[in-house]
Amino acid sequence: MTTEQRIGQVANYVDERTGAAAWMKKNLQKVFPDHWSFLLGEVALYSFVILLLSGTYLTFWFDPSAREVIYEGSYAPLEGVQMSAAYASTLHISFEVRGGLLMRQIHHWAALIFMAAIVAHLMRVFFTGAFRKPREGNWIIGIGLLTLGIVEGFLGYSLPDDLLSGTGIRIAEAIIQAIPVVGSYLSYFAFGGAFPGEAFIPRIYIVHVLLLPGAFLALITAHLMMVWYQKHTQFPGPGRTEKNVVGYPLMPVYMAKAGGFFFIVFGVTAFISAVASINPIWLYGPYTPGQITAGSQPDWYMGWLDGLVRMAPPLETYFFGYTISWNILIPGLIVPGILFTGMALYPFIESWITGDKREHHLLDRPRNAPNRTALGAMSITFMLVALINGGNDLIATHFDLSINQIMWATRIGIIVLPPLAFVITKRLCLSLQRADRELVLHGRETGRLLRLPHGEFVEVHEPISPEKAYLLTSHEQAPPLALPEVDGRGVKRAGALRNKLRSRMSVAHSEAVPKVSTDDLKEIEHH
Amino acid sequence: MSNEIEAIKDPGLPAHVHRKADHDPVAAKRAERQVAILFGISSVGTVLLIASFFIPEDIFIFVPVMGSQNAHQLGLGLGMAISLFFIGMGAIHWAKTLMPDQEVIAYRHELRSEDVDRKEFVVAVKDGVEASGIGRRSLIKRSLGAALGLSALSPILLLRDLGPLPGNDLKETSWKAGTYLVTDPGDRRIRASDLEVGSVAQVLPESDDPEHRKLNDIAKDAVLLIRLRPEEFNLDAERLSWTHEGIIAFSKICSHMGCAVALYEQQTKHLLCPCHQSTFDVTRAAKVIFGPAARPLPQLNISVDGEGFLVARTPFSEPVGPSFWGRISS
Numbered sequence: 001m002t003t004e005q006r007i008g009q010v011a012n013y014v015d016e017r018t019g020a021a022a023w024m025k026k027n028l029q030k031v032f033p034d035h036w037s038f039l040l041g042e043v044a045l046y047s048f049v050i051l052l053l054s055g056t057y058l059t060f061w062f063d064p065s066a067r068e069v070i071y072e073g074s075y076a077p078l079e080g081v082q083m084s085a086a087y088a089s090t091l092h093i094s095f096e097v098r099g100g101l102l103m104r105q106i107h108h109w110a111a112l113i114f115m116a117a118i119v120a121h122l123m124r125v126f127f128t129g130a131f132r133k134p135r136e137g138n139w140i141i142g143i144g145l146l147t148l149g150i151v152e153g154f155l156g157y158s159l160p161d162d163l164l165s166g167t168g169i170r171i172a173e174a175i176i177q178a179i180p181v182v183g184s185y186l187s188y189f190a191f192g193g194a195f196p197g198e199a200f201i202p203r204i205y206i207v208h209v210l211l212l213p214g215a216f217l218a219l220i221t222a223h224l225m226m227v228w229y230q231k232h233t234q235f236p237g238p239g240r241t242e243k244n245v246v247g248y249p250l251m252p253v254y255m256a257k258a259g260g261f262f263f264i265v266f267g268v269t270a271f272i273s274a275v276a277s278i279n280p281i282w283l284y285g286p287y288t289p290g291q292i293t294a295g296s297q298p299d300w301y302m303g304w305l306d307g308l309v310r311m312a313p314p315l316e317t318y319f320f321g322y323t324i325s326w327n328i329l330i331p332g333l334i335v336p337g338i339l340f341t342g343m344a345l346y347p348f349i350e351s352w353i354t355g356d357k358r359e360h361h362l363l364d365r366p367r368n369a370p371n372r373t374a375l376g377a378m379s380i381t382f383m384l385v386a387l388i389n390g391g392n393d394l395i396a397t398h399f400d401l402s403i404n405q406i407m408w409a410t411r412i413g414i415i416v417l418p419p420l421a422f423v424i425t426k427r428l429c430l431s432l433q434r435a436d437r438e439l440v441l442h443g444r445e446t447g448r449l450l451r452l453p454h455g456e457f458v459e460v461h462e463p464i465s466p467e468k469a470y471l472l473t474s475h476e477q478a479p480p481l482a483l484p485e486v487d488g489r490g491v492k493r494a495g496a497l498r499n500k501l502r503s504r505m506s507v508a509h510s511e512a513v514p515k516v517s518t519d520d521l522k523e524i525e526h527h
Numbered sequence: 528m529s530n531e532i533e534a535i536k537d538p539g540l541p542a543h544v545h546r547k548a549d550h551d552p553v554a555a556k557r558a559e560r561q562v563a564i565l566f567g568i569s570s571v572g573t574v575l576l577i578a579s580f581f582i583p584e585d586i587f588i589f590v591p592v593m594g595s596q597n598a599h600q601l602g603l604g605l606g607m608a609i610s611l612f613f614i615g616m617g618a619i620h621w622a623k624t625l626m627p628d629q630e631v632i633a634y635r636h637e638l639r640s641e642d643v644d645r646k647e648f649v650v651a652v653k654d655g656v657e658a659s660g661i662g663r664r665s666l667i668k669r670s671l672g673a674a675l676g677l678s679a680l681s682p683i684l685l686l687r688d689l690g691p692l693p694g695n696d697l698k699e700t701s702w703k704a705g706t707y708l709v710t711d712p713g714d715r716r717i718r719a720s721d722l723e724v725g726s727v728a729q730v731l732p733e734s735d736d737p738e739h740r741k742l743n744d745i746a747k748d749a750v751l752l753i754r755l756r757p758e759e760f761n762l763d764a765e766r767l768s769w770t771h772e773g774i775i776a777f778s779k780i781c782s783h784m785g786c787a788v789a790l791y792e793q794q795t796k797h798l799l800c801p802c803h804q805s806t807f808d809v810t811r812a813a814k815v816i817f818g819p820a821a822r823p824l825p826q827l828n829i830s831v832d833g834e835g836f837l838v839a840r841t842p843f844s845e846p847v848g849p850s851f852w853g854r855i856s857s
Contacts, residue, residue: 031633068739098580102604134638167786170746171802174784174849184697184851189689194696194743195785199689231635239540245633246540253626260618267612274604275593289746290711290729290779292787294801309784309819310803316821316850325850327819328784361635393804403804404817440535466538473535518534 032254033234033247037128040121042258045224046265047114048216054107055209061097063089064159064205066198075282083161083286086201090160090281105273111153112278113269115301118146126346126376128363130233132356136347138226141219143344148212148219150301155208157279157299161201164279166287167296170195171309178328196289236362236474238467245361295393304383307390308335311411339379353505355481367436368475370429371509377425378418385414426511433513436472439464440516441524473516481506540630548624558624565617572609579603698846698854700732700747702827707733708752708776708837716836719772722754727791729779732839747847749779749787750827752837753809755796761810769828771837776827777813778847781805783820785849798824821850 015021032038065085071078073088074095093100122142125131131139154172158165173195176187192199231245240246248254284293298306308331315326342349350372351357366373388395389410396403443461450458464472483503487493547554579602586598640648661668707716708730714737722728730750734740757773769775777798781788786802791809797816798807805818813824825847828840846854 029633031631034630095584098584098599099603101600102607105604167802170785177849177851179852181852184693184853187851188691188693188696189686192690194693195746196742230638231633238538239632241537243635245635246630248628249631253622253628256618256622256626260615260622263611263615263618265615267608267610267615270604270611271608274601274608287742289742289785290731290749290787292789292801294790296786296801306803312819314805314815314819314821318855321856322852323850323854324852325821327821328849331819359638393801407804407818466535467541469535470537474533474537516534521534 027228028249028251030228030250031231031245031247032250033232033245035235037124038232039261040117040124042261043265044114044117044121045220046262047110047117047269048220049262050110050266050269051107051114052213054103054110055213057103058093058100058107059209061089061093061100062086062159064202066161066196066201078282078285081286084201086159086161087281087286090162094282102270102273105276105278106269108157108278109273109276110269111156112299112301113265115149115153115299118142118149119301122146123376123380127366127373128233128235129360129369129372130363131347132360133347133351134230134359135226135233138223138230139347140344141223141226143340145216145219145223147340148215152208152212152216153299154302155204155212159201159205159208160279160281161287162281163284163287163291163293164281164296166196166289167292168298168302169200170289171306175328175332178325178332180322180324180329196287231361233361233363236365236471238470240362242359242361295397297391297394300387303390304386305332305336305390307386307388307392307410308332310392311386311389311407311414313411343379350509353481353502353509354478355506356478365475367429367432368477368512370426370433370511373429374422374426378422381421382414382418385410385417389414430511430513433515437513437516440469440472441520475515477512477515478510480510540632543629546624546628555625558620562617562621562625565613565620569610569613569617572606572611572613574606576603576606576610579606697848697851700843700847701734701744702732702748702750702839702842704839704841705832706839707832708750708829708839709733709737711749717752718835719774719831719837720835722752722774724754724756724773725793726754728752730776730837746785747780750776751779751788751791751798752776753791753796753798755810759796759810762812766812766826769826769840771829771831774829774837775809776829777807777809777824778827778843779824780848781820782815782822782824782847783818783849788824 011021063085067085068082069085069088071081071083071088071091073091075091078091090104093104095101125139125142154168158169158172173187173191176190177183179186187195190200190203191197192203232247234240234245234247248257285291297303309328312327312331315330317324317326364372366376389407392403392406392410395401395406443463446460446462448460450460452458463469481503483499483506485492485496485500493499548558549555579599582599582602584597584599587595588598588601590596590601656662709716709732711729711731714731714734716733717728717730728751730752731740731745732748734744752774753776754772754774757770759773760767760770760775762770777788779787779789781800781802783800783803783805786800788798788800788805788807790799790801791797792799796809798809798813799805800807800818800820803819805820806816807813807820807824808816812826815821815823825843825845827843829837830840832838
């Protein structure tokens with residue numbers, strides 16, 4: 001029997017029951033564009049699979065219970081110490097289960113890589129404008145995944161009930177408690193009474209292993225189906241248009257590459273976990289509210305939040321005898337709320353500013369959208385300053401600095417540096433546009449100097465290839481929106497203030513160095 | 528739009544450059560061998576993993592840069608890493624050298640449906656709504672709305688027993704008038720003379736069952752004792768009377784977010800919370816001198832009994848730990 005016959009038999013069996021052949025035929029030939037930055041989302045997806053596998057392994061031994069036990073395992077320094085069953089079973093996984101420590105480390109490292117990949121993927125999508133119509137919905141799903149990831153990660157490292165993670169839960173409890181009016185009630189409901197109680201660990205366990213992974217699966221499925229259905233975006237270049245997709249077919253090239261890449265991500269995660277220790281909970285000891293480890297740090301994706309809380313001014317107000325803790329509410333809930341809502345709404349804000357309602361499948365080069373790129377740089381700067389302050393104690397001890405100075409530097413920095421980053425990035429983008437223009441008009445510098453007969457030195461320029469020239473001129477430069485403040489009869493239009501804001505932003509958004517035009521090229525020819 | 532007339536025409540996809548393996552059978556065979564070697568290395572990794580499983584867990588080996596490593600853990604991890612990584616490398620090398628590398632073009636179709644379909648959809652929805660009569664029968668509409676809204680209340684109600692109401696719980700601790708201060712750990716009563724000038728001790732209220740202290744109690748009861756020279760204090764008369772021979776007692780639970788305020792700087796007499804660096808001045812009744820905390824640490828009023836053991840004279844005069852809405856209301 002030939003291969004074709006054998007495949008035919010299997011296909012016949014399945015197709016007669018599902019009618020899938022037509023759909024499969026089309027989709028096995030589906031084309032995916034290739035670019036290294038498209039791998040970032042894949043890294044996140046594969047890390048999620050690694051998390052499911054390693055997490056399931058850990059559940060076989062982990063006992064999510066706050067029940068008090070006396071430790072009798074093989075780790076001598078904690079012999080006879082009173083601790084929760086959660087902590088004791090984590091020690092058991094680390095010291096007695098063969099491969100258990102490796103799996104714990106893979107699970108933790110994979111979580112860090114998962115979050116890093118999500119953030120990197122988000123930046124790629126933002127800076128290239130991949131969130132524009134028709135992909136706004138998928139952008140929002142992505143923001144949802146990022147938010148869930150932060151929560152899921154926090155719950156995960158809270159489970160072992162060691163001194164460090166218990167301190168993290170204590171801080172989370174204080175944030176809940178700070179919510180006006182209902183805070184202490186919410187906290188008592190979440191913890192089944194006073195902090196820390198015995199209900200919290202089992203509760204967050206089921207959220208961590210069932211509820212949130214379920215939500216992840218649903219959202220990731222939707223995310224991927226949208227990518228599949230809308231087809232992937234592609235970078236601009238010769239032969240690439242808004243109407244086509246240039247790349248490799250799913251079968252066999254993409255399957256081999258993507259499948260192989262999963263193993264590479266898993267292999268690299270295993271390697272890091274084999275050689276780099278992470279979260280050595282046995283060194284921290286079991287949680288008790290009266291003690292703490294110096295240099296308490298959350299995982300990196302929570303670090304910015306901790307940094308904001310650290311730099312908050314000591315502000316608390318009393319209102320008819322009731323307390324409002326602005327020092328917790330502003331950095332812990334209000335600022336993150338504004339940041340994440342703004343991020344989720346950004347596609348709609350940008351399309352409102354530009355008035356652009358068309359579909360976009362070709363990506364922007366970041367320099368050709370200076371305002372957006374500058375906004376991204378501004379947000380990253382804000383997050384970095386906050387993250388730095390989240391590690392201010394470690395920076396202080398490592399570099400022999402005063403913690404007070406670092407705190408004041410970041411308090412001022414978080415206000416001054418982001419706008420500065422905006423201005424610098426925007427200038428940089430415009431300069432890069434100018435360089436592109438020069439390149440098209442005058443060619444590239446060869447480094448060869450010529451001495452002319454009358455003694456003048458000139459550098460020889462070489463024209464760039466037509467492909468490159470096309471890449472540097474194919475982007476769109478839309479003019480700002482025309483929103484006249486007065487109508488034809490000289491009467492102020494309704495919503496004048498909103499229109500003024502919109503046209504101001506539109507002008508800022510469309511600021512650009514004019515790209516090379518046909519007239520420019522003609523002029524060059526005449527010289 | 529400004530780019531309706533392109534200054535430079537699209538030159539189209541660059542010409543495809545064939546790889547050596549595409550036309551040279553020797554190169555193709557070599558690529559095949561390379562792929563097989565990569566898969567082979569993966570198998571070696573799996574063998575290493577299996578072998579490492581039987582290494583006793585108490586053997587440590589020295590690895591340059593990394594230092595002393597547990598051989599069992601390291602072998603398992605490296606074996607797994609090699610076994611997985613090289614499957615991936617093999618597959619990608621295979622795709623890159625032997626599978627077709629000619630880029631293909633597929634066409635996008637507008638996502639938008641045909642106008643006819645869109646019109647028919649609107650009609651279908653409209654007909655459906657009309658057929659149900661929900662627009663005309665307002666009694667049904669309103670009663671359904673009310674029923675759905677009310678039914679959404681049940682989950683809230685069913686979640687009520689997640690926890691008790693806080694009541695006065697957050698405002699009370701185990702400290703009563705006459706409670707002895709005992710060491711933690713150890714649970715021994717303390718005399719003033721046990722504490723040298725400049726030293727710090729963590730204490731808890733004396734308990735009938737010190738073996739089984741609840742974490743919930745420790746989370747509110749933990750207290751720090753610090754002994755200074757009495758003239759170093761800068762307190763008002765009332766707060767000074769709460770100290771005993773230079774010994775002052777504060778709640779160890781940070782007034783900001785409830786971490787244990789565990790770092791004491793002897794030189795400056797500052798208490799520092801390691802979580803968010805709130806800094807409290809011991810000589811001025813734990814006044815906040817830096818960081819995000821908005822309130823001083825609550826001070827415990829202490830004295831000694833007839834035998835010279837330290838004892839709480841009154842309970843805490845305010846709730847300990849982080850702020851909450853009803854903290855100072857009665």
